[in-house]
Amino acid sequence: MPSSYSRVxxxxxxAVLAAVGLAGSFLPRESLRWLGSPPSVPLELMLQVLGALSLGFAMLDWMARHTVIGGIYGRPVVVGNLLHFASGALALAKGLLRVPEARLLWPLALVYAALALGFAVAMFRHPARRTAPPSGGGAEAARGEPAA
Structure with a gap:
């Protein structure tokens, strides 16, 4: 059973990736306008493709939330998320330093940095182990089945 840290x-x-993905996929023109960028067809198409990518990653994370991650467990999912959130946080921070008037992106940059840190911890942290089987011992207790 995964730890509550992994599940959370x-x-x-x-949730974050779904929100970003839905905005990019279904509201590209509005998202560009909200960010202060003039709408253009190539930018809208790029946002839609990136939104689809984010939605796919959101589904991967949602479906893997009940698996064990940490240490060697779930390494591909952890590494993919770590790379995405770390490079995304760095790109957002770099962009915000160059264009300080885009301060609406600071919350997203901070969320990305926090998730990058969370996945870095998950990568180097061994998942919680159960120290002793439930009372009663035996194979049934180890599987969580009630004793007969």
């Missing part, structure tokens, strides 16, 4: 991290990641 994967659920938050899925």
């Amino acid at each position: 991290l994967m659920s938050i990641s899925a």
Whole structure:
């Protein structure tokens, strides 16, 4: 059974990616306008493709939220998320330093940095182990089945 840390991290990641993905996929023109960028067809198409990518990653995280991650467990999912959130946080921070008037992106940059840190911890942290089987011992107790 995954730790609550894993479940919470994967659920938050899925929610953030779903929000970004839905905005990019279904509201590209409005998203560009909100960011202060003039709408253009190539930018709208790029936002839609990136939104689809974010939605796919959101579904991956949502469906993997009940799996064990940490240490060697779930390494591909952890590494993919770590790379996405770390490079995204760095790109957002770099962009915000160059264009300070885009301060509406600071919350997203901070969320990305926090999720990058969360996945870095998950990557190097061994998932919680059960120290002793439930009372009663035996194979049934180890599987969580009630004793007969």
